[in-house]
Amino acid sequence: MQLQATSLFARPAGIVMPQKQSAQPIPQFNYPLPYGAILHDHGVQFAVYSRSATAMRVLIYNRVSDREPSKIVELDPINDRWGDIWSVVVPDLKAGALYHFQADGPYEPAKGLRFQKNARLIDPYARALAGKYQRSSDGVVRPPKCVVVDDTFDWQGDRHLRRPLAESIIYEMHVRGLTRSSTSDTNQPGTYLGVIDKIPYLKSLGVTAVELMPVHEFPMAESDGSKPRRSNYWGYDPMAFFAPHRGYMHGNKPGAQVDQFKTMVRELHAAGIEVILDVVFNHTSEGNEHGPTFSFKGLQNNVYYMTTEDGGYKNYSGCGNTVNGNHPIVREMIFHCLRHWVYNYHIDGFRFDLASILSRNRKGELVPNPPLVELIAEDPMLADTKIIAEAWDAAGAYQVGTFANLRWAEWNGHYRDDIRRYWRGDFGVTGAMATRLAGSSDLYQPSGRSPYHSINFITSHDGYTLNDLVSYERKHNLDNGEDNRDGDNNNYSANYGVEGPTRRAAIVSLRQRQAKNMISALLLSQGVPMIVSGDEVLRTQRGNNNAYCQDNATSWFDWRLVERNDEMLRFTREVIAFRRSQPVLRRQKFLTGTASRPGELPDVSWYGVEGQSIDWESTFHSLSCVLGTCWLEDPAARPVLIFMHSGGQPQEFHVPETARQLKWRLLIDTAAEAPKDVYPKHDGPVISGHSPVTLDHHSLRCYVAE
Structure with missing residues (x-):
């Protein structure tokens, strides 16, 4: 999450109260x-x-x-x-x-x-x-x-879907942003019920879970009693952890959001889609010593928050205060809260914002085996849920690959950076690219974890959209009102000749190709892919990489893009469908480079452009790999051959000798015009094992063995 300023409230004066x-x-x-x-x-x-x-x-x-x-x-x-x-x-x-x-x-x-x-x-x-x-x-x-809420609800037999994490494809989305636009064609825009209207779209896309940006109560775009505040669109500013946000309900009946949220979950489950919540247990909207008193501060400030010796607040969140998560009282509250959402709302999992704060003791020190992290991992009611950490905080902790134990998956920030750098054409990242495609064994294997503990993503709510990643070299956040100081300056992005929108056909084509390259790499990688809402139709935020306060068309899903960019949508759908059909892309154990018996293709092998063993010290922009089916018992498993080239000129590849005995059909060609960019029926052209294959600049091809 990006940091934002905390509003200041005046200290209350005395008033006359009604008779007690x-x-x-x-x-x-x-x-x-x-x-x-x-x-x-x-x-x-x-x-x-x-x-x-x-x-x-x-x-x-x-x-x-x-x-x-x-x-x-x-x-x-x-x-x-x-x-x-x-x-x-x-x-x-x-x-x-x-x-x-x-x-x-x-x-x-x-x-x-x-x-x-x-x-x-x-x-x-x-x-x-x-x-x-x-x-x-x-x-x-x-x-x-x-x-006061009555939790009675007709769940119609609904239960958690219990989809294995390794089988998941996550779609990060904003409840309001999905349908708030006038283009959304719903009678209940910007609401939990509006999401229900888009379930057919989500199902057709092929995602298996939605990860909702914060739905815990948070201050909306309203006056705090002293001065106006920026719109709090993202919602990373909690004020009531047990309550679904009132701003996303239809109508104005107090408490109606409870049943409406449950209805949304029930209908998503009926479509086979799990619901993961982005939860913010690292700070609250009460801010620092100049902030308001409307809850925790006025009940037991020195228990709920990490305080300093002079009465201030430790600020590991970057938002003014830090929740004292490893105090027994606060730990118990978080524990009850997670159970509440799992039992009363049938939530399937949680993504913990700035989760490294949960690893800090009451003094703010990072500690091994922090009690709260262990409690979440071991709680029996959470045993069927997905537990995902954003394994860093705003005070310098960065625990990607080392956060907690086997129950915890992680947003893999290394994956994001290495994939971006490879496709941008940076030198010396081919080895890192291979490691990320293979599930990031360098990060997760030493601790006994599996490829599915890596939540792979290239974009998220925090940063550029996929379209902007290939259209801007600099952030454009002036509309946020912070003189463009906010937002990350390190984006590993490129604009390919023009900053922002252009009509130059060659640049437009290259940008779309790069978007397809990254979507393909994401969905062909071992681990769990996460796509941010709108990337499948090339949504833009016009270069804003920190749109936390943009409750407007900058952030909302523009449903006209479904038709305007139908080529990208079709491409994404078909590659998702291929991933879901192929066990070789969803292994639950790390690749070994070995075969289960003589003469069989290894589970993975890496090659250079001549079909020879690759030199990992080279500065080439090219990489090929063969994924075999050994160790897999699923009859649907088929070998996969991938060629990748991020250089600026065409490159000739040779099929590795070990793979020449198989008949390979083209599945994906990111340089080809639609509909020849993807062959969903597996009826693409066949290549001869002895003939070279020429890839255009900045492109990827994927073949499947018959």
Whole structure:
């Protein structure tokens, strides 16, 4: 994720509150947990953690628009406190009730305590929020209200799909961005229900899972009560980890997002598509010491956050604060949160943003076997889920290849960089290219992991789109309002003669060829491919490589591209289909370069352009490999021959002698005009093993043995 500025909130001043009411005597429960607002037949049980609070209240509201509560329930510190847990039952409340917590306690920043008695506090375990921040003239931050939720839902027999990670093809997408454009042809644009309308498209593309950018509650494009803020489009600024984002629901009924999100998941599952959530447990939108108090700060600041000795915040996230993930209380919250999404929402997996922060202890030090990382890996309820780390953080930690244990897969940043550099034509990266195609054994084999622990990607939400990667050499982020300072300066991109859009046919053709080269390499590699939404139709952000605040056409999926760039879409679909049909591309063990019996093709062999063993020290831009079927029992497995050339002139290749006894049919030729760029029926031209094959500049060919 890219870093963004944190909004500043004024410290609240005192205000006059409605008259307090004591909770009416009702039958007590034997146990004050679970946390949050839990429905019972006779009312709602509220439970919240605070060690240092001297008083606790539940504020009840009648309407989302109400600035002041209609009822204040004062918790008795003798009868309603169990250790550090405050728990009370409020009778006669039902699903849909609106509330905040409010806590008294010391304001001693040097000790890490920031209680503000008038602050309206979001329940850390709130299952839904409603409304917006309300403008303030009294210094009090009025955040969205918490909603009491009834989790009853007709799942119609739905369960997790349990697709093996090695069989997955991930599609990273933004819920709102997928259908917000007027071109989306849906009656519910920008919503969870709008995604359902695009399921036929996702299914036709052939992806097996969608990885949703953050859907936990986060501040929207609204006033914080003091000054306007940039649009928070990406959502990497969480404020309620248990609640699906209200901004993606259809209509305005408080809590409706819960059922709508579940409906989306159920329908995606019915189409055979898993749902992975991008989760942000590294910071919150409360920011640094100048930021607002609307939840964790006002309940137990020095537990929920890593604090400094002078009362500030350690900032390993780059966003103002750092969640104290390895404190037992916070670890328990994250643990409950993941279970909540798996059980109540049937989520199939999680991608952990800036996951290296989870490896830091309470002092911020990186430690081996961090408790939270191990807890996530070993939790029995998460055993069927996919667990993926973005194995770095904003403070310099970079753990790609070394993050955690066998349960954890990783976004492979080395894969992204090496594939980009190879196809750009950089010298000396042919060996790195082969290593990435083979599943990155250098990163994952030493720890006993497998090729599928590498989540291979060339583009993601963070950075250029595929189209922009081959169209721009410099970032163009002025529209973000940060004088083009934001966003990565190292993109390994190229524009091939013109910066940005052009009508020069030769450049347009080369850019499309390079896009096909990279999509092909991604889908022919061992490991798990991830495609960012829109790359299959060459979506552009006009050179913006950090569009975190662009809730507009810059970021939205333009559905006109499905027809305009139908050649690229067809190509991507067919290569995805080929990958799904071929076990040689989805091995669960690393390639060895050996055969299972004499006379058989090895599982992989690498060659130079003459068909000889390759010299890894050469500076050539050319590489060929043969993938054999040994060690595979699947009868669908067929040998694959790949030629790649990233040089600027045509190159002649010879079929390796070991492969000449087979009959090879062309499957992919990225330099050819459609429809001869891909042969989905495996009926492409046959090559003779003794005749050379000439590849055009910057191109890839893939052959399949009959």
